[in-house]
Amino acid sequence: RLRSGIDAALICSLMSRFFTLTTFAFVLVLGQAVEVERPNFVIIMCDNLGYGDIGPFGSKLHRTPNLDRMTQEGMRLTSCYSASGVCTPSRAALMTGCYPRRVGLGWTVADGSVLRPVSQIGLHPDEITLAEVLKMEGYATVCIGKWHLGDQPVFLPTRQGFDSFLGLPYSDDMTRAIGRRIGERLRGNRWPLLPLLQDEQVIEAPADRNTLTQRETAAAVKFIAANKANPFFLYLPHNMPGSSRAPFASEAFRGRSKNGTWGDAVEELDWAAGEIFEALKKCGVDRRTIVIWTSDNGAPRRDPPQGSNGALGGWGYTTAEGGMRVPAIVRWPGVVPPGNTSDELCSLMDLLPTLAKFAGAKLPSDRKLDGKDIAPLLLAKTGAATPHEAFYFYAHGELQAVRSGDWKLFFTRSKQAPKGEPAALYNLASDIGETTNVLDEHPGVVKRLAKLAEGMRSDLGDDLTGARGSGTREPGFVKDAKPLTRRK
Numbered sequence: 001r002l003r004s005g006i007d008a009a010l011i012c013s014l015m016s017r018f019f020t021l022t023t024f025a026f027v028l029v030l031g032q033a034v035e036v037e038r039p040n041f042v043i044i045m046c047d048n049l050g051y052g053d054i055g056p057f058g059s060k061l062h063r064t065p066n067l068d069r070m071t072q073e074g075m076r077l078t079s080c081y082s083a084s085g086v087c088t089p090s091r092a093a094l095m096t097g098c099y100p101r102r103v104g105l106g107w108t109v110a111d112g113s114v115l116r117p118v119s120q121i122g123l124h125p126d127e128i129t130l131a132e133v134l135k136m137e138g139y140a141t142v143c144i145g146k147w148h149l150g151d152q153p154v155f156l157p158t159r160q161g162f163d164s165f166l167g168l169p170y171s172d173d174m175t176r177a178i179g180r181r182i183g184e185r186l187r188g189n190r191w192p193l194l195p196l197l198q199d200e201q202v203i204e205a206p207a208d209r210n211t212l213t214q215r216e217t218a219a220a221v222k223f224i225a226a227n228k229a230n231p232f233f234l235y236l237p238h239n240m241p242g243s244s245r246a247p248f249a250s251e252a253f254r255g256r257s258k259n260g261t262w263g264d265a266v267e268e269l270d271w272a273a274g275e276i277f278e279a280l281k282k283c284g285v286d287r288r289t290i291v292i293w294t295s296d297n298g299a300p301r302r303d304p305p306q307g308s309n310g311a312l313g314g315w316g317y318t319t320a321e322g323g324m325r326v327p328a329i330v331r332w333p334g335v336v337p338p339g340n341t342s343d344e345l346c347s348l349m350d351l352l353p354t355l356a357k358f359a360g361a362k363l364p365s366d367r368k369l370d371g372k373d374i375a376p377l378l379l380a381k382t383g384a385a386t387p388h389e390a391f392y393f394y395a396h397g398e399l400q401a402v403r404s405g406d407w408k409l410f411f412t413r414s415k416q417a418p419k420g421e422p423a424a425l426y427n428l429a430s431d432i433g434e435t436t437n438v439l440d441e442h443p444g445v446v447k448r449l450a451k452l453a454e455g456m457r458s459d460l461g462d463d464l465t466g467a468r469g470s471g472t473r474e475p476g477f478v479k480d481a482k483p484l485t486r487r488k
Contacts, residue, residue, distance in 0.1 A: 038231050038359050039332065040289040041134070042276060043351065045094070045237040046269055047087065047146055047171070050299025050322070052310025053241075053266050057327045059308065061259050062266045066274035067329065070293060074331030075340040075378065081347045081391055082297050085316055085323035087148050087171060088114040089394075090296040090348065091237065095129040095149065095160070097352030097363075097371035099394065101460045103127055104475030105149070107397040113317075115150060117174050117191040118483050122150015123160060124476035128364045130352045131161030131233060137361045140227045143167065144219045145212075145237040152478050158199050162235070165199055166219050169484065172209050173243040192483040202485045209248040212239045213265070217272040221279040228283035231359070237296070238272065241265040241307065262306035287333045290358065294328040294348065313434030319393035319400040319410075321434055330378055337380045345386040345403065350374045368471060390452045397463035402453045403428070407442075409449040411464060420465035422446050 051057055055064040056071040057078075083093035089100030089107075100106035103124065111119050123129075131141045143157040143165045150156070151169035158165050172194065179191025196207035220236050241247040241262055249264035253271070257263025273293060280286040299307025300316035307316075314320020326348075330336055349371035356363055357373055372387035393401035399420075401410045412423035425439040425446055439446060456462075461469025 037288050038137075039335075040227075040232045040234075040285055041139075041355050041359075042234045042280075042289060042291040043094075043236065044273060044276065044291065044293045045091075045145075045235075046295045047237070047239055047242050048297065048300055048307065048316055049241055049266065049269070049295040049327070050307040050309040050316070051295075051312050051325055051327050052308035053299060054270070054327055056329060058310045061308070062257060062263050062270075064267070064270040066270045066277065067293065070273065070277070070291070070329050070331050071339075073333065073338050074291075074329055075336050075338075075342060075380070077328035077330065077346055077377075078341060078343045079345045079386075080294065080326055080328035081324050081345070082295070082326045083324070083347055083349050085297045085318050085320075085395055086113045087146075087243070087296055091148055092123055093371075094348040094351060095123065095131070096127050097130070097349050097369040099349070099370045099392065099460060101394050101397070101469075101472060102368070102370065103473055106394050107463075108475065111186065113396060115148060115170060116186045117151060117170060117179065118187050118481050119150065119152075120478050120481045122152060122155025122476045122478075124474060125154055125159060127160075127473075128367070129161045130355065131157070131235065133161075133352065133356050133361050133363070134231075134233045134359055135161050135163075137359050138231060139359065140223075140230050140232040141235070142219075142223050142233075143235045143237070144216050144223070145235075146171065146239045147237070150476060151484060152481055153200055154478060155476055156197070156200055165197060167197060167216065167237075168207060168212075168239055169195065169197060171243040172207075172212070172239050172248070173245075175206065190483055192485045195484045197484070205485045209239070209242075209244070210250055210254075212248065213268045213272055214250045214252075217275050220272075221275060224276070224279045224283055224285070228285050233355075236276075238269055240269060241299075243300075245302070247306075260306065290330065290332040290336075290355070292328065292330050292351065295326040297324060297326065298322045311432050313432070319395045321408075321428070321432060324393060332378075336378055340380050342377050342380070342384075344374075344377050344384070345388050345391055346374045346377060347371065347388070347391060350387075354378070367473075390449070390456075392453070392456050392460075394460075397461075399453060399457060399460075399462040399464060402449050402456070404449055404452060406430075407445050407449060408434070409439075409446060409453070411453065413464060420462065422450055425449075 055068045082090040084090040092105040143162045145167045179188035182188035193205040195202040196204040247265035253268040298316035309322030312322035314322035376384035390404040406429035410424040424437040426434045457467035459471040
């Protein structure tokens, strides 16, 4: 029943668009819980694409008309963080709703910051992924693109809640040639030809990287068509722009941009987004599908520069804003208000609890999650604010910074000073580029953020200070890791 004062016409409009007899969830409309059809979910995540690489976030170099239109029809999240500046940890965070260090994938002795081919380590099978949460509610699930949470069979997407998988098990630059170059280090002499997998079988080695975006998009469109009558979760972590020094693009896009191969790859990714939207409309599911478009971390530093992090300070692979703040756009016609922007702090970790809520799914109750429900932000509810008291920046096993409100505090890593002590303070509201250290001017802020950091050290530990932490879980481990293919 609706209370007086609610716009009944608006409610009826929404109900007519989303009502079915079998599958329901609740969303807030004008402060009231309204029963609507459970939405489909599409998460599109690029690899290494920077904050300033697309038109909606300021690029004047790359043509991204489909993302421009997506922004007009949806919402920009301008303070969205990936939970890591590198691939494996950021993907672990998205899948589990946890800081990477909590699930043992923030940094490993054997592999460093990201998992390498033939690693004994991967996302633990006992972790509950976003795909598993949705699958338990009857969702069809697929992962198409880059996985990078372990290449051994027990760690692959098909063992982590996905009905099927098409893509690379790790980064596109982890090739046999590079493995031979590094030799014994990181098991380089065991790296196989870059494998393209269908489920758990190698179907191509080496994978043709020029065709990856086209093939990923075609598979995504096919999945949408096959599941238009059912609730579905499409996870599309594109391999591009990628980790290779010269990104890849299909012949149709090669040489078209103003920014070399990087721009070619970005513009093809924009085309891919357009294909997804067209498929949703053609299959009649556009208005009951939430699409989230983002990146796993910021653009890494190249010489000469290729990707752009816009006005943010620093580069990918770091805990600077340019390393971990990512472009994010959310579109759900009729529910997410069009043309909106939220600058409230949020994270890719928040997707698990938020999408679970929209699906009417239960969250795991036997473990701690770090992600929060950001549905009020996405629905532009009046007064909606970040649910995070603080956000923590980990890299190399170290708690390097903490943000609370507009303030971001870095800790010293120098051998010439006590590690873990406050080193720099930035006001991100006025200094998004992290150019002016105001540490000495705000002792109260420094004290408050340092106390927050100390609490996190007790929970997740910190290699800077030697804190062990009591809230971490072990990653998965296999004794006898084998290359996926031995083809020469």
